[in-house]
Amino acid sequence: MNDRRHWIYRAWSGLLLGLMTLFVLNIGLMVASVATNSFARRWLGSWLPEGYTTQWYVAAWKEFQLGDVLWVTAEVVLTVVALSIAIGVPAAYALARKSFRGKQLVMLLILLPLIIPPITYGIPLATVMYQAHLGGTLYGVILANLVPALPFVILVMTPFIEQIDPTLESAARVFGANTLRIFWHVLIPLLMPGILAASLLVLVRTIAMFELTFLTAGPDSQTLVVALYYAVFAAGVRAPQSVDAMAIVYMALTLVWLLIALRFVNPTQLVSRVKDQTTAGAH
Amino acid sequence: MNAAAARSGWGADTLLLVGPAVLFLLLFFVYPFAYGFWLSFTPAEGTWLANYSKFFSDEHLWRTLIITFQLALPVTILNVALALPIAFQLRRKTRYQRWMTAILVIPITLGTVLIAEGMLTYLGPKGWLAQFLSLFHVYDGPIRLTHNFIGVVISLVISGFPFAFLLILSYVTGIDPVLARAAATLGASPFAQFRHIYLPLLAPGLATTFCLAFVQAFSVFPSAVLVGAPSGPTRVISLAAYEAAFEQYDYSMASAVAMIMGFAQLIVVVAVLGLRHAFYRGPASGAKG
Numbered sequence: 198m199n200d201r202r203h204w205i206y207r208a209w210s211g212l213l214l215g216l217m218t219l220f221v222l223n224i225g226l227m228v229a230s231v232a233t234n235s236f237a238r239r240w241l242g243s244w245l246p247e248g249y250t251t252q253w254y255v256a257a258w259k260e261f262q263l264g265d266v267l268w269v270t271a272e273v274v275l276t277v278v279a280l281s282i283a284i285g286v287p288a289a290y291a292l293a294r295k296s297f298r299g300k301q302l303v304m305l306l307i308l309l310p311l312i313i314p315p316i317t318y319g320i321p322l323a324t325v326m327y328q329a330h331l332g333g334t335l336y337g338v339i340l341a342n343l344v345p346a347l348p349f350v351i352l353v354m355t356p357f358i359e360q361i362d363p364t365l366e367s368a369a370r371v372f373g374a375n376t377l378r379i380f381w382h383v384l385i386p387l388l389m390p391g392i393l394a395a396s397l398l399v400l401v402r403t404i405a406m407f408e409l410t411f412l413t414a415g416p417d418s419q420t421l422v423v424a425l426y427y428a429v430f431a432a433g434v435r436a437p438q439s440v441d442a443m444a445i446v447y448m449a450l451t452l453v454w455l456l457i458a459l460r461f462v463n464p465t466q467l468v469s470r471v472k473d474q475t476t477a478g479a480h
Numbered sequence: 481m482n483a484a485a486a487r488s489g490w491g492a493d494t495l496l497l498v499g500p501a502v503l504f505l506l507l508f509f510v511y512p513f514a515y516g517f518w519l520s521f522t523p524a525e526g527t528w529l530a531n532y533s534k535f536f537s538d539e540h541l542w543r544t545l546i547i548t549f550q551l552a553l554p555v556t557i558l559n560v561a562l563a564l565p566i567a568f569q570l571r572r573k574t575r576y577q578r579w580m581t582a583i584l585v586i587p588i589t590l591g592t593v594l595i596a597e598g599m600l601t602y603l604g605p606k607g608w609l610a611q612f613l614s615l616f617h618v619y620d621g622p623i624r625l626t627h628n629f630i631g632v633v634i635s636l637v638i639s640g641f642p643f644a645f646l647l648i649l650s651y652v653t654g655i656d657p658v659l660a661r662a663a664a665t666l667g668a669s670p671f672a673q674f675r676h677i678y679l680p681l682l683a684p685g686l687a688t689t690f691c692l693a694f695v696q697a698f699s700v701f702p703s704a705v706l707v708g709a710p711s712g713p714t715r716v717i718s719l720a721a722y723e724a725a726f727e728q729y730d731y732s733m734a735s736a737v738a739m740i741m742g743f744a745q746l747i748v749v750v751a752v753l754g755l756r757h758a759f760y761r762g763p764a765s766g767a768k769g
Contacts, residue, residue, distance in 0.1 A: 202669055213569050216562070221583055223609075224638065227598035230608050234601050244611060288501035297494050306505050312692070312749075313742060314699035316718040318509060320738040321516025324731045344508050347501060376493050405591040407702055412722075426593045429600070429706050437601070444597045448590060455589050459582055 228448070235441040253442040260435060261424055261443055270420040270450075272335065273410070274403045277342045278396050285350030286392065290384065292351065293358040294366075307348040315345065315408040323412040333415025341409040349402065350395045357391030358384075390461070397458035404451050421447050520736035531736035541737075544717040545744060551629070551704075551716065552697040555636040559697075560690050563644035564682075568674055571652045581649065584642040595638050596706035600626055603634070631707035632714045636697050644693045651685030652678065687756035691749045698745050717741050 235253055237246030257263055291297075292304065310318070322341055323332055331337035361384070369379045385392075410420050419427070425447050428440045523530040535541045570577045587595065603609050603625040610623045625631055660673045668676065701718045708714030721741060725734030 206670055209565075210569065213566055217566060217580065220641070223602075224587055224598075226608055227595075227602040230602040231594075231598050244608075284500045284504060287497040291494050291497035295491075295494050295497075297491075297498075303498060303502060306502065306510070310505065310509050312695065314695050314745070316699040316701055316721070317738050317742045317745070318513055320721050320725055320734050321519070322508065322512040324519065324725065324735065325512040325515055340508055343504065347504060351501065376496070401589050405589050407591055407593055408699070411702075412726075422591055422593055425597070426702055426706070429593065429597050440597065441601060444594055448594055451589050451591075452586070455585065459585070 231441045231444050231448075234438055235445045237438055240438075253436065253438040254446075256436065257439040257442040257446070260439060261428060263424075263443065263446065265417075266419060266421050266424045267446075267450075269335065269418060270404065273338050273342060273418075273420055274400055276339050277346050277403045278399050280339070280343055281346040281350045281399055282392060282396055285347050285395070286354055286388065287380070288347075289351045289354035290358050290380075293355050294363065307351050310345050310348050311352070315406070316412075318344070319409050319412040322409070326413055332413055333418065335418045337413045338410055338418045338420070341413040342403050342406055344409070345406070346399045346403060350399055353395040353398060354388070354391055357388055357394075361387050394458075394462045397454065397461060401451065401454050401458055404454065421450065516735035517739060519732050520739050523732045523736075524730065531733050532740070534733070535736060535740060541720055544715050544720040545740065547713070547715060548698060548700070548717045548741075549744075551632060551636065551700060551714070552694055555633055555640060555697045556690060556694040559637060559640045559644040559693055560648070560686065562641055563648050563689075564686070567645055567648040567652050568678060570649065571655075571657070573653070581646060584645055586642075587638050588642050588646075592635060592639055592700075592702045593706070595635050596703050599631065599635060599638075599707050603631075626707045628709050629713045632700065632704050635703035635707050636700060639703075640693055640697055643696065644689055647689045647692065648682070648685065651682055651689070655681050684756055687752050691752050694748055694752075695745050698748075699741070717744075 233246065234240060236249045236251065237253075238248035238250045240246035288307075292300065292307075319341070322344070326332040326337045326341065331340065365383055365387075366379055369383050374382070404420070405422060407422050407426065410423050411426065414420070414423055425440075425443055428435065428443055520531055521528045523534075526534075570580055601607060603623070605622055609625075613623065625634060655678060659677050660668075663673050663677055699718055700716055701722070704710055704714045704716045704719060708716075710719055717737065718741065721734050721737035724730050724737055
């Protein structure tokens with residue numbers, strides 16, 4: 198009896214391992230085929246291309262104005278990170294330490310942009326922005342991306358703030374420091390690891406944020422992911438290899454930051470910050 | 481500053497700290513939503529319900545809602561069903577678990593656009609998969625995995641499975657392994673441990689995962705265009721909203737579609753959370769510490 202049970206368990210583990218391997222292997226091959234194609238001279242129906250070249254990267258750089266697009270991406274992402282930290286960290290501090298009337302309501306306000314998908318609120322948001330003449334501009338793209346980034350920073354920062362011993366703040370108060378000074382001299386230095394983690398997570402998420410940028414960007418304010426969408430969308434017009442070259446540039450950009458982020462944060466943090474709050478709030 | 485003031489009311493401090501964040505979200509999240517809601521009831525012509533009656537009478541429009549459900553529901557069930565046993569398998573903190581989670585993060589951050597481009601290259605008629613299958617004579621006919629319904633399902637699994645897996649993993653690892661060890665001492669098999677200890681404690685987490693994964697799949701947009709058939713079988717609701725806003729410039733109609741979309745998601749979320757209460761057996765945070 199026990200033997201049979203053991204055998205079934207082994208078979209089940211094997212099956213799951215097989216499924217995972219299949220999944221990872223296919224994604225690996227998918228990425229590899231994009232990479233191979235981006236360096237291919239001519240590749241039609243054979244295992245590997247006839248020759249290799251870097252001309253598609255040059256072509257992508259010129260055709261898609263990659264230089265401009267990368268610059269816009271950097272501007273958007275860095276501004277979003279800076280603003281979400283500057284506004285989000287103080288808010289997270291207040292939510293972690295102070296109790297005030299309407300706190301539950303404020304928590305709900307912060308959770309909603311993370312639970313409602315971007316395309317649902319992005320369309321009314323884009324409508325308002327075009328009426329305020331913000332649509333199609335760099336400012337519009339930054340503000341739209343800040344909507345999910347700010348709540349995310351607040352939720353990531355809250356546990357970091359809760360870890361800090363409140364007596365440190367009390368001590369500073371005894372010596373006459375006001376909130377601003379406490380923030381600058383006591384909290385910010387102690388919170389540095391948390392701020393770093395939150396910044397990296399928001400950075401990676403903003404680079405990959407397609408919907409909001411797509412809905413609010415004009416021709417001069419596209420980030421890389423939106424430019425890539427248009428390139429794939431109009432694929433017939435351009436050589437597929439130069440689209441793939443652009444995809445590889447995009448992937449390299451995300452992966453570098455992702456690898457840096459993974460040194461400092463737990464992978465589950467990329468997705469699971471919402472969950473603690475929703476389960477805590479539900480009962 | 482006395483302690484009582486800091487406890488209850490909105491002191492100057494609190495206002496200074498939370499104020500900017502609240503103000504920003506009111507301006508750029510609540511206001512647009514409220515405005516969109518109002519706008520959806522003020523169509524260019526017809527009565528105040530004209531947009532909604534148009535949506536539910538025009539087959540080209542109401543079909544998008546059905547198509548979106550047909551895509552999102554099976555994909556979400558599949559993703560959660562696949563992620564649960566795999567997360568359970570990897571519940572112990574090992575190097576293997578660390579590597580696996582790190583590898584599975586990659587598809588999430590690549591985003592749907594890159595996944596779509598990869599699928600077009602890899603799964604295309606001359607791609608490696610087609611060549612591999614015909615080499616081993618598994619399947620010689622033309623493979624059609626892109627530009628149709630299946631293509632969108634595949635892309636939603638690639639981006640959605642890692643998401644569901646990481647969420648469930650963080651719930652599973654939050655359950656104290658001592659409970660399972662106690663059960664094992666009493667002779668419970670891994671399956672029995674899962675059935676009688678993990679599953680009841682995981683039920684609330686699974687409900688949350690299902691909701692978040694569903695909402696993500698429901699708002700599918702880029703992959704429905706790039707690897708789907710956006711004119712027919714994968715004309716999803718977000719596409720209908722986008723077309724109304726940016727191709728017909730009918731912002732009122734676009735807002736109505738966005739509101740219908742939000743409402744449909746809400747129904748599913750409320751239904752799943754309601755079911756969660758039926759299964760509820762313990763504190764939602766599991767048996768931590």
